[in-house]
Amino acid sequence: MTAIKHTLQRDVFTPNDERVLCVVSVWKAGKKKKNSFLCAAVTTEWPVQVSVVKIKKVDRGDQFKKQATWLLRDLALVDGKDSTKETAEFDLHFDKAYKWVASNAAERNGFIACLWKLNHRYLHKKIDFLNVGESLLEVEASVESRNISPGEDEEPQEDYQELSTREETDVERLIEECDAAIANAEAFAEKLSRELQVLDGANIQWIIASEKQVVTLMDLLDEALGEVGHIESTLASYEDMLRSVKEQMDQVSHSNQLVQLTQANSRRLLQEVDYLVNQLNLSKGHETALTQGDLATSRGITACTAAAEALTQCMGVSLHPGHLKLRAIQEQQAKFDGLKQTFSKRLACHLNKMFIHQGNSVGSGGGAGELSLPKHHQHHRDLLPYADLLGWLKTTDSSMYSDLAKVYAQMLSKLYEKEIRNFLDTAKQRILTSSKEVFFIYFCTRAAVQVGAGRYTGSSSSLNKLGVNTLSGLPGTPGGSRTLATSPLSDVGTVLASHQDATERSAFDKVFEQVLAELEPVCLAEQDFLCKFFNLQVLTTEVLHSVKLSTCLRVDAEILQRLMAEVFGAVEMELASLITTGDRLDGLNSLYMLVNMSHHVLTAQKADSTSFLSTTLGNVLVLIKRNFDRHISGMERQMDEAKVPKKGKAGILSFVTAFEEFAGLAEAIFRNASRRGELDKAYSKLIAAIFVALEKAALESPKTPKDVVLMENYHHLFATLSRLKIGCLENERRDAKHEYADHLHAYVISSLGQPLPKLNEFFEGVEVRVAQGVKEDEVGYQLAFSKQELRKVLREYPGKEVKKGLENLYRKVEKHFCEEENLLQVVWRSLQEEFIRQYKHFEELIARCYPGSGICMEFTINDMLEYFSSIAQSH
Missing domain, CATH: 1.20.1050 (Glutathione S-transferase Yfyf (Class Pi); Chain A, domain 2)
Incomplete structure (x- = not known):
């Protein structure tokens, strides 16, 4: 293993500036035995990095390469498997558990001991060692002897110290004088000892000779101490004198501070009094305007508005809690509260009277019989001068502000309800009148046609003689239906019935569009007035994209929606009634209404998707869509029936x-x-x-x-x-x-079908024989399909008989088709093409099964074309 370690150090670790400490030969547990090496290595540079490296042998020869590397600090657990008996297995837990089997137990124990020592020497954390004998878990003695705590990094020691120039010179001279000392070390050491003793004696003698000088130095030091004591006593007397001066100066400084504090307090008090007097002072003119100001004139409204703003400023002054304890402040605030309540009641009473007066009056325009809504521009102009005062009331007395808004909505809702109902009743009358006029013209024309035809006698001007009530048959009236318009009439009557429907729908479309065109500006004008008059800040769709809607603005939007809903509460119901009337007149009117209403809803949503107009028109559009769907369902039902x-x-x-x-x-x-x-x-x-x-x-x-x-x-x-x-x-x-x-x-x-039935039957038999395996040129030798039989069949179909059959076919087909669609000639041409196709098929069979016989049919394709053409032209 020593040779392997040396080889690995040379080939693998030295090029990477690393030093291998221990090596163990291993293979993976539970798998095929493939030897590799686990090495514990450290870097040669500071700070030291410790890693566990897996080395495998390259197949090309005695070369090694790194297969995997793990840092020792990532090692969480070393599992020795068994601490009581020798085993070669062990586990290393890095990112996952790696199970290894060493070549022997000694190598395994040496590797685990090495990991233990490296952990205690270089790492700041403790690696868990499980199932490992205590004899292996020992720290190096060198670490303990130097009192290096486990996990503390060892700093490199610098024991060498370079000699100075003088020391180098002395050493060189000594060596030159004692060349023999190199050969005889003991003699050299004795010589050095003797010289050292001589030098020590000289040093002692020099010290004894310097004793008098030392005594003189001590005397001088005693004199110096005496002078120091004298100076300290003088300084103490000076300090006493300065202390008395300091006390006097402190008294003077304290007096000056008191004077400055008094002056500062006086100035501050004067400023506070000026602030309170200036901020809490309401002029006599403003008081008079609030209590007695004329709210019916523009000059009085302006004075009252300025007085209300001044009162708001006085009541909104920021006061310290201590100010509120002053009696004058309390009296002034009570006075302001009284002025506010007095003016609020005067303003509310005046506006209530104006609301009641406007609710009982009528707007400009919109006379009897005219299809237009009265405008309220004059009413708005009369009330808008009070907008600033409404804003003041909204801030100072929200309950009274809300009461005023309710009164306005109640009074104006009655006025708008009456005007809108009259307006839409006029619109319905226009629609019904238009239907009656068209029906009257149609009915008179029908009567004239019938009288001209001899069906009726007497004067055509007397409609009662026709036995029909003109209004009872009117669509949309009680008992009305469209049976008259769809009953069998002359051509003139049919044209007039169609014209009646188109005219009625066109008239309804114009009236409906005019209704929306009149209603929208009235709603928008009233909404704009409410925003200005009641000081309602409502964000539009464009502003909503860039400004965050605050709670205040949401409340204003809700107030506006509520006011508009109360003022125009009749709009949706009356529009629904008009839509129902139009739908009863003609279900197709829902098409016009759907287009018009969709356009107006889209326009309103682009302006403000949350507005009352957008919401109301959207609800009405839903009703129109339902009517439209009901009409479509009716058409489906009629188709099914x-x-x-x-x-x-x-x-x-x-x-x-x-x-x-x-x-x-x-x-x-x-x-x-x-x-x-x-x-x-x-x-x-x-x-x-x-x-x-x-x-x-x-x-x-x-x-x-x-x-x-x-x-x-x-x-x-x-x-x-x-x-x-x-x-x-x-x-x-x-x-x-x-x-x-x-x-x-x-x-x-x-x-x-089969225009030539016997010929068809003959050739079907021929095709059956061919399908059964008879050759085509041998079919003629079959007794039933001989050439004589074929000629016999062909003689039964001369051209005259074929033309007669085609004429009968044309008369038959002609009975099936109507003239309005004009498909008879198309069908006749298709019959011609199909007949020619069958003719060509027969000719092909004759050519294949009776070759060289010279047999052919008694009429040609040109003859057939002439038959078809002459029959078509004759009809």
Whole structure:
């Protein structure tokens, strides 16, 4: 092991300025035996670093390299496994437990003892040694002899001291004089001893000779001590004299301090008196303004405002607790409190009268029959001069301020409720009047058409002769319905019915937009007035991003919301009534209301998302969305309950046409709208309901084939979606096109069938024989499929018979399709293509199975094209 240690020191540790102290050959416990070395090493530089290094032998030869290194200070535990008997196993706990097996117990014990000594010599912490014999746990004797405590770092000792120049010279001379001393050390030592004795004797004689000088020195010292005593007594007398002077000066200084303190107190007292007099003095003019000032004139309001501010300053003066004990101060404060209460009551009484007067009056504008809200600019101008006084009252008497706010809200709410109700009643009347006028024109036109047709006799001006009450059939009136507008009429009546709906909706949209345009500025003007008049500091949305909302501002915002809710308590209810009226007139009015209200809500939210207007319009928008959803649900229900006409052609079903009208109207309304999420959701619901209803209606169709019903309606739906270009229905548009194509193909196949049945049957047999393994050119040798049989079958289908069959097919197909969708020619062309495909298939079979026979059908493709073309042109 000594050779290994030397090799490791030379090859591994010396290049790194380290010194290896002990080495043990080990391998990992429980694994395949692969020898490596654990070494305890220290650095050669100060401070010393101690580490445990794992060394392994390189496969290329007798070379070693470090595999792992741990610092000794990271070692937490050394486990010797067993302290009573010899064992080669031990564990080292660093970041984890490493289990080792040494080559023998002696090496293991030496390594553990080395770790013990290094721990006590270099580390400030104690490593736990578990299951290790006491004989191993000993500290080096050198450490104990030098009284180096365990864990204390040993400092390097400097024992060598360099000789001075004189000492070097003396040593050299001594050596030159005693060259023989090198050979005879004892003689040299004796000579040095003799010379030392001579020098000691000389030193003693010199000391004895200097005794007289020492005695003289002692006498001089005694004289000096006497002089020192004399000086000390003189200094003591001087000190007594200075002490008496100091006492006198202290008395003078104390007197001066008392004089200065008295003067300072006098000045301070004068300053305090001046401060109190100046700060707590309210002029006679201000007192008169507070007690008798005229609150009805602008000059009086200005004087009262200045007096109230002066009173606030006097009452807000910062006073020392000692000031409050002065009787004059107490009397002055009582006087201020009395003035405050007196003026507060006068101000509250005056403003209450103004609130009551304004609550019983009307605003400017908004005459009878006009669709406009009265403006309150004059009322606001009359009250705004009192804003500063309201601010003073808010600070000095919050309860009276709150009472004034309640009175204002109660009185103005009655006025606004009356004005808003009259305003919205006028709006409803405008809507109903417009509906009646349009209905009257439509009804008279219908009567004229019916009279002209001979259905009625007598004067057309007498509507009672028609047997119908014009108002009883009006949409939105009791007993009203839209049966009249949707009943079978002449073309003129149908156009007028459609015009009636569009005109009614347009009139309602204008009235509704005018209502919002009138209502918003009134609410905003009142909110602005309340903020100024009641001194409410409310942060806008922009300021909220940069300013932290304080408690005071939150309270002001709550007060403003409460006042606005009380003043305009009727707004939401009256708007809901107007919306209900519009929805009863026509469910599609909810589209106009949804667009308009969404725009106004978005505008209000941008200005202030927490304002009363934004909240109220948002609540109304929720009601509009509910009405809109209810209308969409009604359309879905109508689609589910739709029936195919029992007589005549199915044509385009009513709910498909209804969706087309709805989508066209919706796209026109939402053309410039910024938000159309609700409409896109409605589109998705309706188109899904249409797909389901089409399949259901097609199955219930009594006369028109299912494929025709689906083909025509899917084609109409595809054309509608392509024309309107609705982005959210792009997938449904493609699905409609795909369904149309599939049902067109299915109808063509089912309608055409087998136009040449015997020929079809013959060639089906040929294909069966070929599938059974008969070669194509040998099929003609089968008795049932010989050339003679084929010619016999072909003779049964001359061109004349084929054309006759196609004419019958055209008449059959023509009965299934409606004229409005114009799909008959498309279907006829598809039938032509399918017939030609079957013809070409027969020709291919003849060419493959009867080669060189010269057999062919009695009509050609050109003949078929001529048949199809002439039949289409003749109809």
